[in-house]
Amino acid sequence: MKFAFNRSASLNSLVLAGLLATVGAGAMAQTPPAPPAGSPPVAGKPAGPHGDRMARHDPAKMQAWIAKRQAELKAKLKITPAQEGAWTSYTASMQPPAHGARPTPEQRAEFDKLTTPQRIDKMKEMRTQRMAEMNTAMDKRGEATKTFYAALSPEQQKTFDAEHKKHGPHGGGPRHHGGPAPQKG
Secondary structure, eight states: OHHHHHHHHHHHHHHHHHHHHHHHHHHHHHSOOOOOTTOOOOTTSOSSTTTTGGGGGOHHHHHHHHHHHHHHHHHHHTOOGGGHHHHHHHHHHTSOOOOOOOOOHHHHHHHHHSOHHHHHHHHHHHHHHHHHHHHHHHHHHHHHHHHHHHTSOHHHHHHHHHHHHHHOTTSSHHHHTTOOOOOOO
């Protein structure tokens, strides 16, 4: 009887091991491996969580995308010659800010001389300054939008409102600006 018990336990162990191996292999077959960080996108697949949106931060492609989007909006709004000045001021204010210059080797060397607490304080100071600059730029864009909006006819304002809701202030939609994610149907 002792022999039968051990044989049955061994058979059960083998069946269990086979079952676990089958389930594990099935799970691995269903989950594609994650590409290494920095690897180029696979042909036909989006380049990241937002696809190829904003041309993967290529400034030339980004400018082309912005120009296309502004041309579409201008056509939908049917901007009149009298509104052309307001349109030009508005679109100029919507240009993305230039990125700050990269630190020079001398600035990096000075930063490297700091102790960790000093570096933390310096980084906090830099972040505070960057956030203040961003807030100022956002305020200017908001005021430029209000000024442009006031120059539109009521019909144009309705169109602008609809486009602004659909694409958000910069064309990225509600999710791009921290709103809820679009529902997938």
